[in-house]
Amino acid sequence: MEVIVYEADCRRFQFVTAASYLETGGHEASCGHMVKSSGLREWCKDLLDLCPVCSLYVQRMDADKLCVQCLPCSEKSKKTFQFCWGCQREWKNTDMQSNNCGNESCSLTALLLGCGTIKKMASEVRGCPKIRACPNCETLAQHCMRGCPDVKCPNCRYRFCFRCLELNGCCTDCQIVGRQKLTGKKVYKKRVRRVKLTPQ
Structure with missing residues (x-):
């Protein structure tokens, strides 16, 4: 059986046989799609990260938003605690929909943390x-x-x-x-x- 897979290394789709893909380190997901462990790891990393205060895993519900709320920290401090997904610092901007958290050098810190x-x-x-x-x-x-x-x-x-x-x-x-x-x-x-x- 031939399947279409996305190769993250070369950023392109290609046709491969399911058997050969599994032999080279691919896995079949529960949905039936083929995936490499490196690609799965990157996908999980995009959705999960550690809160900079309590170090618990936090899930980003909207991949387009940088403002993320940590529920345990919010509950502990009795006020909403939000941090920037990019630079991992407390969110300072009053606009939660913005792609700028209000911290100086946010994009540079995000580059240091994500390179x-x-x-x-x-x-x-x-x-x-x-x-x-x-x-x-x-x-x-x-x-x-x-x-x-x-x-x-x-x-x-x-x-x-x-x-x-x-x-x-x-x-x-x-x-x-x-x-x-x-x-x-x-x-x-x-x-x-x-x-x-x-x-x-």
Whole structure:
């Protein structure tokens, strides 16, 4: 029997035989459709996430809305608690239908929380999110995936470790820290370039 499947990796539909699809890691859902576990996982991730306050799973009822209510937190605080699905911070905008939660740098924080991880086997930063924020000035940066885990911030010029986010780089076998949320801090130190003066 031939079935039509959507391949998320290459973003296209294709005809395959049910038997060959099952052999390559596909599954038959209860509705009869064929699905890969990676696609099912992404679909669940779009509907379920952790509340940033109580860490319980919350279901997003409308996939088009970013404003989500956590019932346990609302009940505990005796007022409605809503948070942004994108940046995982408390909803500040009075318009619940808006795609802007009112938090500064919402889209950038959502990018930090939702970007993929580095999968290149030989890379020193394998397992890290693809995008990090400089721990000094919060400018977003990427790693070239070659060489040591250090990255030079294009804004403040400080070096930081892409794995543990320590400033001035890291020369030890450090642990990968979790994903970041932007604080919106405006004050940071900028590294001054030292110019060597040659005696005349």
